Amino acid sequence: MDEPEEPRQTEPQNEIPANSSRNLASGQPPLNLQEDNLPPRLVTSSTTSTLQCWICYATQEDDPRLSWIKPCKCRGGTKWVHQTCLQSWIDQKLREDRKKSVACPQCKTEYLIHLPAMGILVQLIDAVDNLFDHFSSLIVDCCVLASLYWSALTYGAMTVVYVGGHRSTDVVQSIHPTVVLMGLPLIPLATILVGSIEWEIHLGRILAAVLRPIPFVRRVVRNASDDSAVALVNRRISDRMSSTRKCITSLFLPAIAKLCGDLFYSSTSSVLRRFLAGGVTFIGVKTTITYYHKRQIRKKLTDLKVLDYTDQNRERFAANNQI
Known part of the structure; x- marks a missing residue:
């Protein structure tokens, strides 16, 4: 009796991208999906799945030209992300404060963000700009407080004149100005309290x-x-x-x-x-x-x-x- 033949082991073949035929027809070399900026495909035992960005949900087959990174300790589907998508997401987080740190929302790993060094002139302009930002908020607060103070002072003076008549002006003038400037604004506060x-x-x-x-x-x-x-x-x-x-x-x-x-x-x-x-x-x-x-x-x-x-x-x- 003839012995059964052993099953032949076929070597795995690399997948050819869908646009390879167009590249070959036009004389251009096919796109290499194993470049440094593209990670290898995730291969499972039953099916072959591509990478998927957890921000835009696009896969590797949608646009092979985009670069992929793994900026945190996540594993599985949230491990890889587009460089451009992550930069846009970080820009939204840093819109209010450029100095705060940004971490992964899943594993809470702080991203290692590298910013190119600027010249001395740019650093000086940034320092002056930050100084003006702090002073602007302080000036606005002072203006608001000054407006409230003068409004309360005017209300107190009008109340004294309305209640006491013209004789009250002589009484107010006989009092020390510091007492007047501190006492008149308390009149609207007292009325609101009552x-x-x-x-x-x-x-x-x-x-x-x-x-x-x-x-x-x-x-x-x-x-x-x-x-x-x-x-x-x-x-x-x-x-x-x-x-x-x-x-x-x-x-x-x-x-x-x-x-x-x-x-x-x-x-x-x-x-x-x-x-x-x-x-x-x-x-x-x-x-x-x-x-x-x-x-x-x-x-x-x-x-x-x-x-x-x-x-x-x-x-x-x-x-x-x-x-």
Whole structure:
């Protein structure tokens, strides 16, 4: 019997690029994919796969002319990357600060970035440019602070003249200029501080402390404080008034206090007492109205409930919306 022949071992053949036929037809030598700027292909046991850039997702077959690098400790699919793609990605990271280090987002290895050395003239220009950058930000901050200071100073001077009249100018002139320049800007800060205080909360606490000994009121206060929805309701009510609105309202507080003082306390001879009495009256009335309004809104939001989707509830909902 004849013995079976052993399988022949065929030598692996190198793949010929798709554009080799065009190069041979035109008389040009085929592209060499094993140059220094191109890494070898990744070969597996079953299939042959090419390199793929983890930035642009292009493979080695898409553009063989691009150079590949392995700049970090990654392995597998994220090991190789285009030189141009990585440079563009690094430029985006260094757009704000050219001096910070850039690392691989996968293995956190810091990239070794080589920059060519510049001449002394270029280094001097860069140093002057960086110095101007720091001074520019400092100058802008100083201008903003100076604008705020002069605005506060002007507001304080106008408030003093409006409340005290022309006689207040003589009083201001008799004070030391340093005290005037430091005291007048504090007037808008004081008005904003007074206007930003939620006086209705303190009024509610005072009323609860005073009326708590009454049995019926004690039960109502205890039930209201134990309700888990009260905190959420209070936060929803407080969010309705923005900080900008509070600031603008506070800046009008001296004018309103002067108007209320002249209207309700015209018999008072002292301008300062009339102004303070008008301000206290306005804050008291405003606090009472705000407390009552928030109380009603809190009651409304606390009783909120979702109805079943029935015809009867739909008719009730439509009727309430028409009203």
